[in-house]
Amino acid sequence: MNEIKNQRVINFSLSFIYLGLVSFFIEHLPLPFIIMLSVLCGWNIYLTLKHKQKPNAWLANGLAVVALIIMLSSIGFKDTVVLFVAMLLLSCVFKLLQAKTKQHYQLIITLTFFSLSAVYLFSQTIFTTLIISTLYILNFAVLGLLESSHSLKLSSKQSAKIIFLAFPLAVVLLIFLPKLPAFWQLPGPKMAQTGLSEQVDPFDIAKLSNSDELVFRAKFDDNSVSTPYYWRAIVHDEFDGKAWKTSSFLKQAMMLPTQNSSNGNTTQYSIIAEPAMADWLYGLGYASSNNENVVSNSVGLLRKKQYKSKVLQYSVSTKPLSTKKLNSVEQRFYKTLTVSNNQKSYQLAQQLKNSSANADELFNKLLDYFSQNSFSYTLTPTPMRGDDTLDQFMFNNKRGFCGHYASAAAFIFRSAGVPARVVSGYLGGEHNQNNDYITVRQYDAHAWVEVYTNAGWRIFDATAVVAPERLNGSLSQSAALNDEFKNNINFGLVSLSNYAAINWLRLELENLDYQWSSWVLGFDKNKQQDLLASLFGNTYVWLVPLGVIIVLILSFSAYFIYINRPKATTKQPPLVKEYYQILSWANKHTINYPENATPIQTLQHISQQAPYAEQQITAFCHLFEQVRYARQPFTKERKNQAKDLIKLIKSIKQRNL
């Protein structure tokens, strides 16, 4: 019972599954660890292919210790989720390398069901789902192989069949079972971070690493919001001479919940944010949200309440920035400059201040300054070092991206005694016509300045005058920067968007992904309640659990009947069915025939007793002889002929009666 019938195939398939699994973690686990896992899988495949013995316990245990050291040194203990996944993968791969008995393999396969699900913590795209589902079917097939000596193909077919049958029921459960709140809070995996960061320090970046990774999508209920869209995510209020940071004072201020004064004109829209490690969310202007998973704070920013490895959909109501008034303490806070470097920029600020009457005039003068002094926008700036990076940028290089302009402008405003802060987030987004939503990707990341003038907070974006096309739409749609942008971006469909067909394909895939995020990944408690209410009305919602139970019982009964259905008996040789039809016809008309005669003899006997059908029966006899004894092919014509003869025989009797 313990010997395994298909050990090679099982070994091979499991190694394959783990290779597939490892490939999903390339981005999230350190490279040495990934290489080590791949080598172990490869080794296992090699041993299997070459019919070699698995390594003995000493060698394997020694290797396991080495692997454990590699794992701990490359991953560390900081990120518990990644560490947990790494340990799971490592233990399974090692167990597989040593597995000999059926119990070993059963253990590995069971754990694989867990490892496969763990991939969804990191990635939930349609592509991932397809691959992982295939691996699930394969894993089930391997489980089946442990019990039988079928081929992998047959076993896969069986496992695909049972999963296919179970699929609709699982969907019903997912849709209708009440969504439970999280039992306890688990740490989230720390995913590779791209795009925004806690501090704006553009000067040592030589090349802005752009990725076309999706950040969020926004859907407006009406068209009341006009471009440009400045999606605010982080406010940086403290300049340390090089970088703009978020001060601890502001961090504390952001802990305070916002006073929900619902006066003024607000705009409503909803945002579907992709899972990300950072806790910031996105909104326009002074945003607030009623979503239970979202915290709105006093600076008008949105934050996640806790980590969720899923898409978060929330609705936002936005008020214009200018509605928020600062008191004198706050005004002083936003004027603070603790450093005294970048003297040239400071002097420029003083000049501008002296020549303008108020903050608004200064605002315009600085914009003019940027537009008239041959500044240019680039994604590949020259790195700057030293204590006076702002001066280098303002007076020597004059080439930079949003971060440079925002840092410099905010510094100049503060030097001139105007409250200002750097804000980072995303600008614009790609508008999708079909579903009327906006897609914002990592390459739309942007930084700008908010200045407090007499009219309240205003957005100051020097990029607007340096590269005006950057303001409207996404970077991918901006023609002037297109080439530079495409050189910069990783290979992807976006970089091929010049070709109409590919662009069409890209937008269609985009659309599909939107539906996926919105309906599958974003299907939460609220959506469930809405759906149930729309299906059954509010009064009968309590019936839903009962309905689910009934559906389950009915489905299981149906399945039970299905598997117990009478199986089709083995296929009869040709004309046997027709022969029995004649016999039953003879029985019906009380024509006796000998029990133990050959079919031809029986037929002849019948035809003698029923002379009125003799002709037809003889014809049938001929047919029978031809097909069954003379090995003539049983063509469609012969089949039809037989059918017609039977019909004739039956009808003749009726006429005679």
Added chain:
Amino acid sequence: MGILKLKRPTFIHAIKSTILTTLLKNKHKKNSITLTHNTIYVLPSTLGVYFTIVALLNFVMGINYQNNLILFMAYLMFVIIIFALLLGYSNAKGLTVSFKNTIESYAPQPPQLVWQIKSNDTCQSITLSYPNNLEQDCYIESVKADTIQCQLPLPYLKRGRYLLKPIKIASNYPFGLVSVWSYIQPDHTVYVYPSIIKTPNQKQSSQMTANDDEGAEKHLGDDEFESLITHLPEMGLQRVSWKHYAKTQQLLVKQFSDFKSVDTQFDFNLMTGDTEQRLGQLCYLVCQAFESDINYSLNLPNKSIENGSGKLHLQRCLQALSNVGADYE
């Protein structure tokens, strides 16, 4: 999640078997059983339990990360385990297991039970196993309407007489996630004959003949042709085999032997060594006697068997030998 194989204390075994016998009543004490709803037992197997635990882990992970895909996988696994229970039950239903006969053996060979198995529908991965003997079982990949015969060795290696315990008919189909089982307990006793020990010399065996000191020498008679001997004058001419005379010109007489007159008695007390050795020797003698078709009787400490010959007689003697000393296990 190691799959531990703990040795259960004997009293748990005792309790288990008591519960089993009370629960099962006498439903399974048949020589042939067709599995139906009241004789099939279905539970998740050990693997099935682990599978469910992993499904639960997935569920908890899905809930905590509010991840619909993980949640979906958890639900899928729950549905599949229930499907597996139904599939496993349907697989075993309609299976007919019939006891055919036993192949009895000489210690230390295990005796074997011969089974005939068939099924109306296809029935996959059937295992017949005897309690406390999981290593040696009888596995059948797939059973259809055609009868399949299989042999199940029993874990009885010592001489003796054994009552059959309930035999487990089990299947882990599909995927090994469920354990579907039933029992069959034919009303039959299995004998393990003593191991054959060749008697040291022929003389000793001849001493065992009670009636005649000349031992196993054939009694002259007229039942069976034995050999040709030279004609002696006192024999009379009527006994000459004239056919042979015609061929060889020699006067020869056909000698006949009569088996009825040979009444050999094998006696336990005349053997040497301890009980097992004596029984082994007797076993050898009995078998020899059967092969040369001699009438013999058997005298054992607590039993004696009348004169007789033939296969049935041999079996009776061997069973009596098996049964010496200990009665039932």
